[in-house]
Amino acid sequence: MTPNTAQNELIEKGWAALPAEYRIPEKPPTLEEAREYCQRLSETHYENFHVASWFLPKRLRPHFHSIYAYCRISDDLGDEVGNREQSLALLDLWGQELDACYRGEARHPVFVALAETIRVCDIPKEPxxxxxxxxxxxxxxxRFETMDDVLSYCRYSANPVGRLVLYACGYRDAARFALSDYTCSALQLANFWQDVTVDYEKDRIYFPLADMRRFGVDEAMIASRSFTPQFRELMRYEVEYARQMFAQGMPLIGMVDRDLALDLDLFSRGGLEILNAIEQQDYNVLRARPSISKGRKVALLLRALSGKFLGRSAA
Incomplete structure (x- = not known):
């Protein structure tokens, strides 16, 4: 079996594990069709994104839909296939399609729409x-040995999303990028601490191993869901670390236009609410996954909406 044949078989098996609409079509769609595809993907896969898009100027919504659709499918290629070799083959193919997009040769609906976003917003390939x-x-x-290692992962997994949002909104300076990185990494950490047991079922631990040793926590405790005073102190420490990162990123809200500020405020406060939920259940994320109540979600949304319609800047 030749290498190309083997790679093609991996790709075909990988596509079979994903929604049929993810496949690359034989004929590229029109820009209008591609944008409809991205909007549909965005609004059916992630409710919070749909809500947040209410605050965006109408002219920016197609760009946010294309960025989200790219992120959504990229994530699914890595996380929803269930086979490492197949995922890697699909991610390599997706990377080739990204290269083709920047050459003006887009085929997939996501990249047809994204090509226009890249052109209008002047977004580089890096993020x-x-x-x-x-x-x-x-x-x-x-597994990650230190918090620096975890944050290095966040530099690729979370921070590019914030930078793409800033590019789409016309911001491209180092100061805003740095603050965005704090917020995005903090959001990633909040999700990690919320999903300790979910991630462990995928054989992933995002607690730095050095921190686990420092607090006397081992992997067996997570595997058996044994909540101990040692685990509580580890969780308390990591929650506080994430809170401090949110605080470091908050000044960005006052450095962007009001519509984007409302989105940033909503997502930052949502991340902080996850940390509050962890604290409210005494840091026992092994017993039950912490979640934000519907009432708190409504309160956060109403606060953001009041800022939108009363012209008040979020701070």
Whole structure:
């Protein structure tokens, strides 16, 4: 069997594990068809994204839909196939399609729509490519020795998303990028601490191993869901670390236009609410996954909407 044949078989088996609409069509769609595809994918896969898009100027919504659709499918190629070799083959193919997009040769609906976003918003390839680095890493790296190692992963898995949002909104300076990185990494950490048992079922631990040793926590405790005083102190420490990162990123809200500020405020406060939920259940994320109540979600949304319609800046 030749290498190309073997790679093609991996790709075909990988596509079979995913929604049929993810496949690359024989004929590229029109821009209008591609944008409809991205909007449909965005609004049916992630409710919070749909809500947040209410606050965006109408002219920016197609760009956010195309960016989200790219992120969504990239993530699914890495996380929903169920086979490491097949995922890596699909991610390599997706990276080739990204390269083709920047050459003006887009075929997939996501890249047809994304090509227009890239042209209008003048977005470089790096943040899109960085996301694929993280999704490839997911296939082989499941433990992290230090918090620096975790944050290095966030540099590829989370921070590019914030930078893409800033590019789409017309911001491209280092100061705003740095603050966005704090917020995006903090959101990633909040999700990690919320999903400790979910991630462990995928054989992933995002607690730094050095922190686990420091607090006397071992992998067996997570595997058996044994909540101990040691685990509580580890969880308390990691929650506080994430809170401090959110605080470091908050100044960005005052450095962007009001519509984007409302989105940033909503997502930052949503991440902080996850940390509050962990604290409210005494840091026992092994017993039950912490979640934000519907009432709190409504309160956060109403707060954001009041800022939108009363013209009040979010702070």
């Amino acid at each position: 899109f490519a960085d996301l694929l680095v993280a999704f490839r890493q997911d296939q082989t790296v499941t």
